[in-house]
Amino acid sequence: MTTDLVIGAVEAIAMILLGLSLCVLVLWFDRKGSALIQDRVGANRASITGIGARLGLPNFGLINTLIADPLKLFTKEDFVPDGADKFLHTLAPFLALFPVMITFVVIPFGDTMTIGGHTFQLQAANLNVGVLYVLATIGIGVYGIALAGWASNNRWSLLGAIRASAQMISYEIAMGLAIIAVVIAYGTLDLQEICRAQGGVWFGWLPRWGIFVQPVGFLLLLTAGLAESKRVPFDLPETESELIQGYFTEYSGGKQAVFMLTDLAEHTMIVMLLVTFFFGGWQVPWLYRDGLHLPGAHAIALNHLVVSVVGILAFLVKVVLLSLFLGTLRWTLPRFRYDQLMRLGWKGLVPLGLANVLATAFVVVVSGGAQ
């Protein structure tokens, strides 16, 4: 019992750190990747002792992203605006970041691992209602945004906060409907079971990933997830070209860094959910617990530990690729106007989600039970 607790705690910390590291990756892609897409150079000035330039390497902006910017943000003056609610102003960034970070602990990043005769799940919290937990934490995430805008004593921040929270609660419904369709298709609320059910192949070559079972659900969750995490093309609450920074205008220094981290962490959370529900999580095609079963060839037996590690690596690769894809979306699509955004959420995604749920339920009942 205590060993399980310790393993769970270690896995939870590892997952949260992994999530934060992926945030840094997204941030770096926002700098250099966007520069690549927009045909410019991007950040290329910061370096430590000029070692890269001496070796003739181009500057990849890593020092800029990893060291210079965080250092600048955390050493800036931290103020509370005049007449603002001091307690709420300080509480809001952490209230925004906390729910996103605790969502990472239910994402399965591997199957099982056996070390020293002790088998443990590669998922920090083996909840059998993992999907409900995810929906709950996404619901709590509204408060940080709302209080940030309110506590700033600035009517423009309040306007940004109202828009942001209305957007978030509208797209929570679309997200919930997309996730419900996946749950109906797989018959379980446990995220690890959903990943396990996506193993195997059809016709010998097509992996049984969720995206082939629920294509509409994938598009729904992608759109709703982007809107929920307020990334472009749905970033009107914090448009950097219109509302300065919307609901966190009056924040500077460390608290602003926390808000930006929240933005990136939500992006990473949505990517991890998409990978878990629609891309098989840690599943690799043709890789089963005892080894590779390639079509037409005999099975290659592999050590169980190797299989687990390959699963973890597959999860990381999928998350990174999907993260970069969503990051590319940011620099490709123009943003939605607010009424277009709300219309899309309520009149477009919610009916589509309901139709998807009905169709999925119909197919599941007709084919006699969940897959």
Added chain:
Amino acid sequence: MVPLTYMMSLSSAIFAIGVAGMLLRRNILIMFMSIELMLNAVNLAFIALGTELGSMDGQAIVFFAMTVAAAEAAVGLAIIIASFRNRETVHADDLTMLKW
């Protein structure tokens, strides 16, 4: 295993706090929040008794109570907004138009 007494005492304490809030505060929204406190205290009692008896009835009742509370919150807040538009106050002592 938490003994039933503890849960029921907690539930009654929160209920009493809700009643106190209802009587002491005159701001309509705070009174509404006290009603929500009372509803939640009763939900807690239902769940505790359901677990005590091993029956899922308690949870089903709480499910319905939650849904009804959501509906009631929506309509109640709409009423408060409509009355605020006409009276410009949320102080319950100022809403005396029906007094004779």
Added chain:
Amino acid sequence: MQLALFWFLAALAILSALGVIAQRNPIHCLLSLVVTLLTIGVLFIVEGAVVVGFLQIIVYAGAIMVLFLFVIWLLNLPVEIGPTGHLALKFFGSVGAAALAAEILVFVLPPHLQVRLSAPPPGYGSIDSLAQKLFSEYLVAFEVTSVLLLAAVVGAVALARRMPGSGAEVRAAGAQAAPGADQV
């Protein structure tokens, strides 16, 4: 272990419930209520009602309280200053609430209730058993609840709508301009 968790959660619930009724800023009261609801949700999970506990967090703390928050914003409620209500009401109100609590405690404190009778059956609190109950025994209540929600949505929209042509629009614009001016 579970008992220690219960004591912590109970203390948190009572403190935040007192915070709801005692604080002067409506937003602080709302946040205290959110903490209370989250704590009660976790208590549901401790009692074994896992699905209902998460539903409490999703529905109550995640949706209904956001609704409250929006209303407090739209009404732009000020922080209350000075005493509110009559002193006699406060005195008798507190006494009455304490008497109510004592009366209920008389029912729950007898020693034969101080132990757990038996462990709940397996599968208790899972979504399977909840769905079994809802769709067999309580099916009519379930369907009626969905109609109730529809009625609530229609009613809320109809009540909070601004009637075109009445003076409410001008007064609402005036009300929004005045608080906005003293906010900055």
